[in-house]
Amino acid sequence: MLLAVDIGNTNVTVGLFAGQELKATWRLATELNRMPDEYGILLTGLLAQAGRTPADVTDGIISSVVPPLVPTFLEVFQRYFGGLRPLVLEAGVKTGVKILYENPREVGADRVANAAAAYRFFGGPTVVIDFGTGTTFDVVSARGEYLGGVIAPGIGIAAEALFQRTAKLPRVEVARPRSAIGRNTVAAIQAGLYFGYIGLVNEILNRIIQELGERPRVIATGGLAELIAPDIPVIERVVPEITLQGLRIIYELNRKEA
Numbered sequence: 001m002l003l004a005v006d007i008g009n010t011n012v013t014v015g016l017f018a019g020q021e022l023k024a025t026w027r028l029a030t031e032l033n034r035m036p037d038e039y040g041i042l043l044t045g046l047l048a049q050a051g052r053t054p055a056d057v058t059d060g061i062i063s064s065v066v067p068p069l070v071p072t073f074l075e076v077f078q079r080y081f082g083g084l085r086p087l088v089l090e091a092g093v094k095t096g097v098k099i100l101y102e103n104p105r106e107v108g109a110d111r112v113a114n115a116a117a118a119y120r121f122f123g124g125p126t127v128v129i130d131f132g133t134g135t136t137f138d139v140v141s142a143r144g145e146y147l148g149g150v151i152a153p154g155i156g157i158a159a160e161a162l163f164q165r166t167a168k169l170p171r172v173e174v175a176r177p178r179s180a181i182g183r184n185t186v187a188a189i190q191a192g193l194y195f196g197y198i199g200l201v202n203e204i205l206n207r208i209i210q211e212l213g214e215r216p217r218v219i220a221t222g223g224l225a226e227l228i229a230p231d232i233p234v235i236e237r238v239v240p241e242i243t244l245q246g247l248r249i250i251y252e253l254n255r256k257e258a
Helices: 036-049 069-080 109-122 155-164 185-212 225-231 242-257
Strands: 002-007 011-018 021-029 059-064 126-131 134-140 145-153 217-221
Touching (some): 002 242, 021 036, 021 242, 036 069, 059 109, 109 145, 185 225, 217 242
Parallel strands (some): 002 059
Antiparallel strands (some): 002 011, 126 134
16 A cells, blocks of 8 residues: 655645555644654554554655655654655656746645646646645646646635734634625634635636636645635636645656656
8 A cells, every 4th residue: 555645834644545546544733843753653543543554555655845854754654664665756756747847846746746636637738726834826738747836825824924913803713704894803804814815816817827828627625625616616626635646646657667
């Protein structure tokens, strides 16, 4: 079985695959100071809950936008999964998409995985919107080229900044308000965050479509995708596991090349 680990700024998302089937997923908090043994114990405990043992894991792949945690997880695989050496998604790894970024090393590994899965499952042109800590838009051409994209602050970051940088405004839950005209402070903040973000996403998508010159398929993922997607009709599907699926695809491409 393949254990895929996506290390994000807020969460570490883990997926367990049997062939192409995603058997289980888990989310852990991203903690820079957490020791390999702590992550190892967490992972083995989660595997046990799924009726699996570390011996069932025969392959591994890691993507990360938090470089200091890569050695941590390499040690986790070494110590808790029988000395397994996982593939690390980095420059030089075959991905199935041609990266046209000016400096390909600048593209986040999760964005590459999203693009690889989007092109495999949906073809191109395709736009993947990832509603994570930051909100990213990744554009794949009809020929499978990663053209680039957009990075914006995530809606959670905007909410937290508003709370931290003002004296009287409260911290609020990110939720869809009943109306755009808030009749209390919480509702007013939620309206600004939610509908402001809808406007941001729609405007960016409109400009991407204009620059492409054709209508792409639009796929959403990330923690807030289910909340926001219903108000953006151009989004065709929400695919929560697209990053993990991209890691599986990339692992298989590189195993065939080995």
